[in-house]
Amino acid sequence: MNDRTSAPPPALAVRDVTVRFAGLTALDTVSFTVAPGSVHALIGPNGAGKSTCFNVLSGLCRPAAGRVLLGDTELTGRPPHRIAALGVARTFQNIVTTAGTVADNLMLGRHALSRAGFTASALGLPRARREQREHLARAREIAELVGLGAHFDAPVALLSYGDRKRVELARALCLEPRVLLLDEPVAGMNGAERARTAEVVGTVREQLGLSVVLVEHDMGLVMRLADEVTVLDFGRPIAHGTPDEVRRHPEVLRAYLGTGADEEDAA
Numbered sequence: 001m002n003d004r005t006s007a008p009p010p011a012l013a014v015r016d017v018t019v020r021f022a023g024l025t026a027l028d029t030v031s032f033t034v035a036p037g038s039v040h041a042l043i044g045p046n047g048a049g050k051s052t053c054f055n056v057l058s059g060l061c062r063p064a065a066g067r068v069l070l071g072d073t074e075l076t077g078r079p080p081h082r083i084a085a086l087g088v089a090r091t092f093q094n095i096v097t098t099a100g101t102v103a104d105n106l107m108l109g110r111h112a113l114s115r116a117g118f119t120a121s122a123l124g125l126p127r128a129r130r131e132q133r134e135h136l137a138r139a140r141e142i143a144e145l146v147g148l149g150a151h152f153d154a155p156v157a158l159l160s161y162g163d164r165k166r167v168e169l170a171r172a173l174c175l176e177p178r179v180l181l182l183d184e185p186v187a188g189m190n191g192a193e194r195a196r197t198a199e200v201v202g203t204v205r206e207q208l209g210l211s212v213v214l215v216e217h218d219m220g221l222v223m224r225l226a227d228e229v230t231v232l233d234f235g236r237p238i239a240h241g242t243p244d245e246v247r248r249h250p251e252v253l254r255a256y257l258g259t260g261a262d263e264e265d266a267a
């Protein structure tokens with residue numbers, strides 16, 4: 001069912017990306033590379049341009065200049081569904097749905113991979129039924145991977161906040177991405193839920209061998225999960241490096257002064 005090869009994902013390269021909103025430069029010639037199979041965190045104070053960068057990577061925002069490449073494949077300017085189909089899936093900061101069961105939400109993620117087509121599915125043709133069964137089985141595996149196996153048939157509205165955020169993660173994984181963009185995966189969670197999600201992200205990365213781009217304000221989580229960190233401030237990259245390197249970087253300390261860059265608030 002997983003159509004992707006088991007080879008490592010291609011590098012995701014952001015090259016000199018600039019985004020302007022009516023005179024405000026939200027991203028100013030930003031470049032960084034997400035190494036195959038790594039967790040790359042994008043951090044910075046409020047308004048630094050992290051969400052804008054995610055929106056460029058996922059196709060919601062077209063840059064005024066610069067390029068985004070997945071291996072040799074140009075992603076710049078492609079619509080979000082094409083970028084998702086090429087292997088870059090994202091989660092959203094705010095939970096997007098409380099409708100349906102966990103299975104329903106995960107099957108929405110599988111829809112993009114469906115080959116049988118709408119008519120064949122609607123007519124219940126054997127090939128379409130078989131494909132549907134295979135998608136459901138894979139969706140269940142993914143639910144189990146993120147710790148939602150026991151809730152597979154439960155309505156999302158009845159789940160805890162942390163579990164609902166993990167439904168969003170599992171939905172993105174159902175696209176079989178090679179690069180997963182996680183937008184504040186632990187926002188609003190309590191300490192136990194944060195620790196659980198950190199563990200799940202580690203498991204997912206290890207077992208599925210994908211690259212992860214993480215935007216997160218929780219520095220404890222970033223320090224724990226990231227292999228590499230890019231720090232943005234006012235739309236400009238001010239530091240790159242390992243978590244240990246960036247936490248001691250004078251520019252980073254200055255940008256975060258008073259906002260607790262050294263906080264280790266994840267469990």
Ligand SMILES: Nc1ncnc2c1ncn2[C@@H]1O[C@H](COP(=O)(O)OP(=O)(O)OP(=O)(O)O)[C@@H](O)[C@H]1O
Nearest residue numbers: 021024025026044045046047048049050051052053
């Ligand atoms: N659609 C838009 N129109 C105008 N300005 C925007 C738009 N989106 C973002 N901005 C501005 O661009 C800058 C970068 O915003 P962005 O949301 O990318 O920052 P961020 O680092 O994600 O912030 P936060 O941590 O608060 O989510 C900010 O000054 C913001 O006000």
